[in-house]
Amino acid sequence: xxxxxxxxxxxxxxxxxxxxxxxxxxxxxxxxxxxxxxxxxxxxxxxxxxxxxxxxxxxxxxxxxxxxxxxxxxxxxxxxxxxxxxxxxxxxxxxxxxxxxxxxxxxxxxxxxxxxxxxxxxxxxxxxxxxxxxxxxxxxxxxxxxxxxxxxxxxxxxxxxxxxxxxxxxxxxxxxxxxxxxxxxxxxxxxxxxxxxxxxxxxxxxxxxxxxxxxxxxxxxxxxxxxxxxxxxxxxxxxxxxxxxxxxxxxxxxxxxxxxxxxxxxxxxxxxxxxxxxxxxxxxxxxxxxxxxxxxxxxxxxxxxxxxxxxxxxxxxxxxxxxxxxxxxxxxxxxxxxxxxxxxxxxxxxxxxxxxxxxxxxxxxxxxxxxxxxxxxxxxxxxxxxxxxxxxxxxxxxxxxxxxxxxxxxxxxxxxxxxxxxxxxxxxxxxxxxxxxxxxxxxxxxxxxxxxxxxxxxxxxxxxxxxxxxxxxxxxxxxxxxxxxxxxxxxxxxxxxxxxxxxxxxxxxxxxxxxxxxxxxxxxxxxxxxxxxxxxxxxxxxxxxxxxxxxxxxxxxxxxxxxxxxxxxxxxxxxxxxxxxxxxxxxxxxxxxxxxxxx
Ligand SMILES: [Zn+2]
Numbered sequence: 001x002x003x004x005x006x007x008x009x010x011x012x013x014x015x016x017x018x019x020x021x022x023x024x025x026x027x028x029x030x031x032x033x034x035x036x037x038x039x040x041x042x043x044x045x046x047x048x049x050x051x052x053x054x055x056x057x058x059x060x061x062x063x064x065x066x067x068x069x070x071x072x073x074x075x076x077x078x079x080x081x082x083x084x085x086x087x088x089x090x091x092x093x094x095x096x097x098x099x100x101x102x103x104x105x106x107x108x109x110x111x112x113x114x115x116x117x118x119x120x121x122x123x124x125x126x127x128x129x130x131x132x133x134x135x136x137x138x139x140x141x142x143x144x145x146x147x148x149x150x151x152x153x154x155x156x157x158x159x160x161x162x163x164x165x166x167x168x169x170x171x172x173x174x175x176x177x178x179x180x181x182x183x184x185x186x187x188x189x190x191x192x193x194x195x196x197x198x199x200x201x202x203x204x205x206x207x208x209x210x211x212x213x214x215x216x217x218x219x220x221x222x223x224x225x226x227x228x229x230x231x232x233x234x235x236x237x238x239x240x241x242x243x244x245x246x247x248x249x250x251x252x253x254x255x256x257x258x259x260x261x262x263x264x265x266x267x268x269x270x271x272x273x274x275x276x277x278x279x280x281x282x283x284x285x286x287x288x289x290x291x292x293x294x295x296x297x298x299x300x301x302x303x304x305x306x307x308x309x310x311x312x313x314x315x316x317x318x319x320x321x322x323x324x325x326x327x328x329x330x331x332x333x334x335x336x337x338x339x340x341x342x343x344x345x346x347x348x349x350x351x352x353x354x355x356x357x358x359x360x361x362x363x364x365x366x367x368x369x370x371x372x373x374x375x376x377x378x379x380x381x382x383x384x385x386x387x388x389x390x391x392x393x394x395x396x397x398x399x400x401x402x403x404x405x406x407x408x409x410x411x412x413x414x415x416x417x418x419x420x421x422x423x424x425x426x427x428x429x430x431x432x433x434x435x436x437x438x439x440x441x442x443x444x445x446x447x448x449x450x451x452x453x454x455x456x457x458x459x460x461x462x463x464x465x466x467x468x469x470x471x472x473x474x475x476x477x478x479x480x481x482x483x484x485x486x487x488x489x490x491x492x493x494x495x496x497x498x499x500x501x502x503x504x505x506x507x508x509x510x511x512x513x514x515x516x517x518x519x520x521x522x523x524x525x526x527x528x529x530x531x532x533x534x535x536x537x538x539x540x541x542x543x544x545x546x547x548x549x550x551x552x553x554x555x556x557x558x559x560x561x562x563x564x565x566x567x568x569x570x571x572x573x574x575x576x577x578x579x580x581x582x583x584x585x586x587x588x589x590x591x592x593x594x595x596x597x598x599x
Contacts, residue, residue, distance in 0.1 A: 088122025306506025309422030368420025517541030
């Protein structure tokens with residue numbers, strides 16, 4: 001009996017303890033929720049309250065990391081400028097203050113109106129602080145501040161240090177680097193792609209305010225340290241980039257084309273040493289920039305490669321081990337349509353060398369047919385021509401064809417033949433030059449890269465791969481050398497070096513129709529005996545001549561000549577002094593497009 005009651009009592013105590021514990025637990029949970037609410041959801045409000053009471057918290061700008069070329073030259077970096085702020089609440093006459101500021105800072109009418117509006121808005125909200133203008137020239141800003149000592153209209157102005165983005169190399173590589181927004185965030189190019197590396201993290205500082213609610217600079221206390229952004233190093237070489245851009249500007253001046261692109265690549269590493277597009281812009285000019293001036297066509301535009309693709313077809317044929325000799329009668333009927341060689345040429349018995357040297361359409365078409373849809377598709381895929389290269393640049397476009405294993409009906413004979421000479425297939429300039437670089441690099445494809453180092457940030461995985469035998473790559477190089485010694489690309493030759501390459505002259509199609517001028521290309525590498533550099537030059541719709549061998553080969557030559565000299569690449573044919581410009585004729589004549597060509 002007794003023991004039974006004791007048991008009941010202890011059970012009762014236990015239950016009471018449980019109730020007390022639950023109540024306590026509930027209290028703790030409520031407290032926690034309240035705390036989370038205050039800290040999480042209301043913190044901004046409290047911060048504002050605190051600011052109003054004791055001073056002001058302002059962002060402590062993190063310095064954005066620099067973008068450098070492979071030798072450390074800064075292509076984009078932050079410099080400290082001044083920003084101008086004001087206490088709108090204390091301004092008596094917003095119109096007068098805005099007018100004075102506009103006059104001193106040399107602003108236009110629109111900018112003056114915006115200043116006035118900002119002051120009026122701030123006044124309406126009884127605000128004591130409004131940032132008016134960033135990136136003001138230091139001297140001008142200090143002049144304004146000094147005038148504020150005696151001039152009522154400028155009395156409530158304060159200055160702050162503020163980082164602004166500058167491009168110390170001007171136009172060189174500006175399309176790759178990309179611009180940043182007014183608040184310092186990358187909006188295009190490397191600035192966008194690597195924004196998280198470059199940006200860093202802003203800190204906070206607190207300042208007391210004076211009677212006019214203006215911050216007292218001496219009272220500044222750092223509350224939260226800013227973490228500066230980290231640097232990104234590109235594979236570009238600023239010097240090569242510079243003369244590539246100059247050569248493009250020159251061909252643009254002579255040919256008034258729609259656009260032009262050039263890429264210089266180190267074939268051993270896949271490093272892009274230069275990548276340029278015309279039209280471009282100089283950020284220092286501070287003029288409005290049109291979208292086409294910002295476009296990095298080398299990565300974001302696709303074209304029909306035309307004859308430059310015949311080298312790829314030849315590679316596919318060699319790798320597939322099909323018979324490579326073709327008889328060219330100049331014309332071949334396929335169903336109700338026909339394929340022709342250019343300029344009514346009939347090349348007769350045509351082997352690979354002759355096919356590439358003379359740019360024979362029929363032979364290239366026949367080889368594509370012999371390799372067959374499945375074989376061609378697989379080879380093009382292996383060469384990186386059916387997928388993104390994975391280069392570290394936003395908005396990469398890439399060529400693609402339907403997989404013949406799944407869609408055999410999309411590879412009728414006519415299409416298979418056309419693909420052989422670069423029609424009915426598209427590629428980006430970068431995809432094409434990377435495929436050529438694999439031939440230059442003894443059959444090893446190196447995925448192209450634009451970024452050497454991003455301060456430890458992870459970069460896309462790059463696996464070199466064998467895409468053809470070293471022997472086949474060597475054969476192709478010798479055929480491509482014939483293009484420059486005896487074929488359509490003689491103007492690409494530079495003295496002292498063997499040069500291998502291929503011309504291309506493709507009609508430009510828009511909305512499925514040809515008749516928008518020609519794409520004139522030259523793609524190649526040098527020294528042909530031991531290649532170091534692959535170079536692509538493409539000019540969209542040149543107005544004085546259409547051929548790759550006339551318009552683009554000379555640009556290739558000038559880029560090649562300056563690159564080998566700058567990189568101190570030893571001549572491999574020191575006694576061969578032929579030059580594509582011709583020794584007795586001037587450069588200008590050679591570029592004017594008056595030569596005899598058969599492309
Ligand atoms: Zn032919």
